[in-house]
Amino acid sequence: MTAPFELTDDNVVVVIGTGAGGGVLANELAQKGISVVALEAGGRYLPQDYVNDEWESFGQLAWLDPRTTSGDWRVAKDFSGLPAWIVKAVGGTTTHWAGASLRIQDHEFKAKTTYGNVQGASLLDWPIDPRELDDYYTKAENKLGVTRTGDRPGLPGNNNYKVFEAGAKALGYKDVHTGRMAINADENRDRAMCQQTGFCFQGCKWGAKWSAAYTDIPQGEATGNLEVREKAHVARILHNEAGKVTGVEYFDSDGNLHMQAARVVCVAGNSFESPRMLLNSATSMFPDGLANSSGQVGRNYMRHMTGSVYATFDKPVKMWRGTTMAGIIQDEARHDPSRGFVGGYELETLALGLPFMAAFLDPGGWGREFTSALDSYENMAGMWIVGEDMPQETNRVTLNHDVTDQWGLPVANVHFSDHPNDVAMRDHAYQQGAAVYEAVGATRVFPTPPYPSTHNLGTNRMSENPRDGVVNKWGQTHDIANLYVSDGSQFTTGAAENPTLTIVALAIRQADHLASEMSQGNI
């Protein structure tokens, strides 16, 4: 049941974006009896709508509004208009995501202290003690139904995992298993059991994988306290003379502009759109954009040090069968500078279908070197590398005033260049990944470059000192008390782990904080 709130109702919390951060926050607030209007740029798609077809699904779910790129990352050359592979839909990128759900390690919350001064990196410690998050991580794992946490068993290994595991064991890796996944591995839970269909990135048609689209959002709506307005694209956030935010302006699907009043605004549009909205909200009072007295809005963009290793064998693997990403080697996730870099990385199984493999194996590649790899597609195994990348002030999201979107709004330009630490870590991971497959007889290995970003972090980062970042430990902007950031753009540093479990834990925690601040009348 939806709860229609008046546009003039200035008692509501407006949440912008309904993905991992916004979708969870909206539900958690609604459960506490707080009135929420969630504005979502995309439409609503549910399991019956998802398609087991990579490009068709991409066309259905992906964010395809224009963006531009710069910097020396290869994505700027190969996918210049597509810096990120993320979703525009109710539920956000949790429709696409694979479900890998890992806690950030204690030392990673203290990146500056642990790694010391890394030249060119704008490292900070998170303003959160890891112990403050323990209970929230547990709540997040229970909400998402993460395997190998609580009483939940692990998923069975598929073909791609078995190759990966055999290679890992042959190499002496110890911490190897089918992952901590937000995918049901057994019956008798509130979601179906994974049927190993193998299209986790295209939206799980069984609903076995957690997605806000069919869990938190309908749960929130059922309370009567949450209204989700889909195809509602927020253009800017408004404020009064006292410097408090008062509401937002958004376009509906017909291009009509509306104003929704708000008591509190929470921005959760993922790490390109969240800073873009703050920057597009500039006024004479806040000429550099909202919450930007530090000049940090849009800066320190992180996307994880990523890459993939695919390998071909002399016999079939059929890696596309079964879960897309249920397999992990965690031995390299430690901080061990003797490897020639700070921080660590995870190796996770990954399968792409033939159409995506052709697009991503070696973008721009052609000729027999390329096609002979695809000829062995059936005999291919694959893994993804995800490691901590260094925050750099110059890696940033800015407004590109030369390019506007369908609403006439300047688009986000995404500038990124690898830090030398990222390059050293990627080279190490390529070697280790290749060694895993060579240990079980790979005939060829392919160190595959990063895809358009799936993890986007840091562009409104948390900091103890208002000078160094945009939000405090609660995601509340340093400058404006009733303006919050609720998505991955809050991350102070990236850590080696896939980010979503932490985004969800922070959203649950932020809901508690907001409820308490509101009841005390502080906001």
Next chain:
Amino acid sequence: MQDTTGPKGLTRRELLSRSTAAGATFVVGAGFLAAPNAAWAVETTTLKPETFATLVQMARDIYPHDKVGDEFYVVAVKGYDADTTADMVEAGVAGLNAAARGKGHASYLAMGWERDRVDILRGMEDSAFFQQIRGGLVTGLYNQKAVWPIFGYEGASFDQGGYIDRGFNDINWL
């Protein structure tokens, strides 16, 4: 297909005769291309048949899969046989033929060895024409459902109940 040397341009008749003689894929008639074994046929509406035949060869040279028949490459580039792209393609193919003549061949299609044709493509790799054709093929070729079984890819699985009972973990050689 044999190499011809002279710098003269290729007439439709020559293409027809050489193609047929060498058992190559194309028989070219007026606006009409067909496989010698009649596995497929296509009518061009805007592009010259020789141009289209060259485009198909170029597509195969960019993404050569010996197990994949020409009909899939034809489908992948058929969209260029349209008013909006005809000039671009005619000019691009003229460029290929000019490069072939520069190397002493009658035309791009007349070059018998893939490596000689690929040399020409390498030389124009950064051109807008090459990049458009290559980029379009990534989806034009590999996103044809009919091509997937040739690579062993099984496509959608939900309608068959996933792989839980259909071999998600059936690997037997480790």
